[in-house]
Amino acid sequence: PSLGPHFFPPGMAQSNYVFFLIAVNIMGFFLVALLSSYLAEQIRRKEEELKARLVDYSQLEQLYKHIVQNVPSGLITVDGEGRVTSFNRTAEEITGYRLEDVYQKEIGEILPGILELSRSAGRALEQGWEKLRFSRWETKFEKRGGTSLTLGFSGSPLKDSEGQEIGSILIFQDLTQLREMEEELKRRERLSALGSLAAGMAHEIRNPLASISGSIEIMKEELGESSSHNQLMDIVLREVACLNSLIADFLLFARPAPPGKDLVPLNDLVEEILIMFGNSADCNPRIRIVRNFQDPVALRADPQQIKQVIWNLLINAAQAMPEGGDLTVELRRRLPILDHADQPAQCEISISDSGTGIAEGDVGKIFDPFFTTKENGTGLGLSIVHRIVENYGGKVWVRSQIGRGTTFTIYLPV
Ligand SMILES: Nc1ncnc2c1ncn2[C@@H]1O[C@H](COP(=O)(O)OP(=O)(O)OP(=O)(O)O)[C@@H](O)[C@H]1O
Ligand SMILES: [Mg+2]
Structure with missing residues (x-):
C-alpha cells in the first residue's frame, strides 16, 4: 500500500523512513532486554534472600537441637x-x-x-x-x-x-550432691555444738572415775587377795576401765588433738594398717581385702589420727560382712578441678564393703555420736572419723545400698 505523504516527516525520503523504523525497533529491543535483565536480577536477589532465610531456619533448627541436647x-x-x-x-x-x-x-x-x-x-x-x-x-x-x-x-x-x-x-x-552438702553442713553444726558441751562433761566424769578406781585399788591391797569381796572389786575396776575408754573415745570426738604436721607417706601407712587389720580379731577370715593404690600420696598429718580414721572404717566394713565378702581399699590423688585451681590437691581414700548396707533413713544419722544399730556398739566410730577428717579440712562421703554394700570416701588436702 502506498504510504500517504502525511506519514513522512516533511522532506524525508522513503529509504530514510525504513532506516527510522529499524532504529525504533532496535531501541525497543534494547529496552526489552534491559527490562528483562532488571527483572531477572530482581528475581535472583529475591531467590537469594529466600535461600538465606532457609539457611537461617536450618541453622536455627540445628542450634535448638544442640542446645536441647547439651x-x-x-x-x-x-x-x-x-x-x-x-x-x-x-x-x-x-x-x-x-x-x-x-x-x-x-x-x-x-x-x-x-x-x-x-x-x-x-x-x-x-x-x-x-x-x-x-x-x-x-x-x-x-x-x-x-x-x-x-x-x-x-x-x-x-x-x-x-x-x-x-x-x-x-x-x-x-540435686544429690547439693542435698548431701547441705546435710553435711547441718551435721557439722549439730556436732560442733554437741561436741563442746559434752567435752566439758566428759572431763568432769573422768576425775571421779579416777578416784573410784584409786580407792578400790587401795581397798584391794588392804583386804588382801583372799577377801570374799575381791571378785566384786574386780568387777568395779573392770567397769571403771570400760567407762574410761568410752570417755577417752568420746573426748577424741569432742576435742580431737590438733592436726599433725608430719609428712606421712599414705600408701605405706595404709598398707601397714591393712596388714595389722587382716591379722586382728576384728577381721574375719572370710573377708577378702582388695587393694587398689593408684598413686603414691604423701600428706601432712598425725599418722595416729589417720590410722584411727581408717581403722574405724575398716572395723565397720568388717562388721557389715559377718558372712565375709570383699573389702576394697582405694587410694588416689585428685588434682583440684579447673575452676578451683587455687585449691590444694586432695587425696582420696575409699573403703568399700559388700555388706549389709545402710538403711536410707539412717544415712543422715550415722555420723551422730552414739547412733548405733549394733548391740555392742557405742556409736562413736564414725563421729570420730568425721571429726578428725573435718579437722584436716577434709570431707567424708558415704554411698550405700541395702543388701549391696557401702562405700566411705575420704578427701584430705595434701
Ligand atoms: N560399712 C557399714 N555398713 C553398714 N552400716 C554401717 C557401716 N558403717 C557404719 N554403719 C552404720 O552406722 C552406725 C554407726 O557407726 P559407728 O562406727 O559410728 O558406730 P558403731 O560401729 O555402731 O559403734 P562403734 O564404732 O562405736 O563400736 C553403725 O551402727 C551402723 O549401723
Ligand atoms: Mg564402728
Missing part, C-alpha cells in the same frame, strides 16, 4: 497421655536410660513419683496423667543400676505453633 539439665517432653516423646542427652546421663528405652513409654514407668504428683493436681488416681503446670518439686529416684538420686523437677505445658497444648515439658537436675 543443656546441663535433663529435658523430657511427653504427649497429652503422658507418653515420652523426647529425652535429651543429660536426661539419659542422669537416669541411665536411653531414648530408645523410654520412647513412647508412660512417664510413670520411668519416674514413678511423678504420676502421684500430676494426679494430685486434682484428678482421681485412676484417671491417669494430668498435664503439669509450672510446678516445682523434688523426688527420690532410683537410677538404672540402683543408685539413689535426688532429682529436682519443674514442669510446664508444651504448646504447638498454634498455641494448642499438646503435652508437657519436664526439666530436671540431679
Whole structure:
C-alpha cells in the first residue's frame, strides 16, 4: 500500500523512513532486554534472600537441637497421655536410660513419683496423667543400676505453633550432691555444738572415775587377795576401765588433738594398717581385702589420727560382712578441678564393703555420736572419723545400698 505523504516527516525520503523504523525497533529491543535483565536480577536477589532465610531456619533448627541436647539439665517432653516423646542427652546421663528405652513409654514407668504428683493436681488416681503446670518439686529416684538420686523437677505445658497444648515439658537436675552438702553442713553444726558441751562433761566424769578406781585399788591391797569381796572389786575396776575408754573415745570426738604436721607417706601407712587389720580379731577370715593404690600420696598429718580414721572404717566394713565378702581399699590423688585451681590437691581414700548396707533413713544419722544399730556398739566410730577428717579440712562421703554394700570416701588436702 502506498504510504500517504502525511506519514513522512516533511522532506524525508522513503529509504530514510525504513532506516527510522529499524532504529525504533532496535531501541525497543534494547529496552526489552534491559527490562528483562532488571527483572531477572530482581528475581535472583529475591531467590537469594529466600535461600538465606532457609539457611537461617536450618541453622536455627540445628542450634535448638544442640542446645536441647547439651543443656546441663535433663529435658523430657511427653504427649497429652503422658507418653515420652523426647529425652535429651543429660536426661539419659542422669537416669541411665536411653531414648530408645523410654520412647513412647508412660512417664510413670520411668519416674514413678511423678504420676502421684500430676494426679494430685486434682484428678482421681485412676484417671491417669494430668498435664503439669509450672510446678516445682523434688523426688527420690532410683537410677538404672540402683543408685539413689535426688532429682529436682519443674514442669510446664508444651504448646504447638498454634498455641494448642499438646503435652508437657519436664526439666530436671540431679540435686544429690547439693542435698548431701547441705546435710553435711547441718551435721557439722549439730556436732560442733554437741561436741563442746559434752567435752566439758566428759572431763568432769573422768576425775571421779579416777578416784573410784584409786580407792578400790587401795581397798584391794588392804583386804588382801583372799577377801570374799575381791571378785566384786574386780568387777568395779573392770567397769571403771570400760567407762574410761568410752570417755577417752568420746573426748577424741569432742576435742580431737590438733592436726599433725608430719609428712606421712599414705600408701605405706595404709598398707601397714591393712596388714595389722587382716591379722586382728576384728577381721574375719572370710573377708577378702582388695587393694587398689593408684598413686603414691604423701600428706601432712598425725599418722595416729589417720590410722584411727581408717581403722574405724575398716572395723565397720568388717562388721557389715559377718558372712565375709570383699573389702576394697582405694587410694588416689585428685588434682583440684579447673575452676578451683587455687585449691590444694586432695587425696582420696575409699573403703568399700559388700555388706549389709545402710538403711536410707539412717544415712543422715550415722555420723551422730552414739547412733548405733549394733548391740555392742557405742556409736562413736564414725563421729570420730568425721571429726578428725573435718579437722584436716577434709570431707567424708558415704554411698550405700541395702543388701549391696557401702562405700566411705575420704578427701584430705595434701
Ligand atoms: N560399712 C557399714 N555398713 C553398714 N552400716 C554401717 C557401716 N558403717 C557404719 N554403719 C552404720 O552406722 C552406725 C554407726 O557407726 P559407728 O562406727 O559410728 O558406730 P558403731 O560401729 O555402731 O559403734 P562403734 O564404732 O562405736 O563400736 C553403725 O551402727 C551402723 O549401723
Ligand atoms: Mg564402728
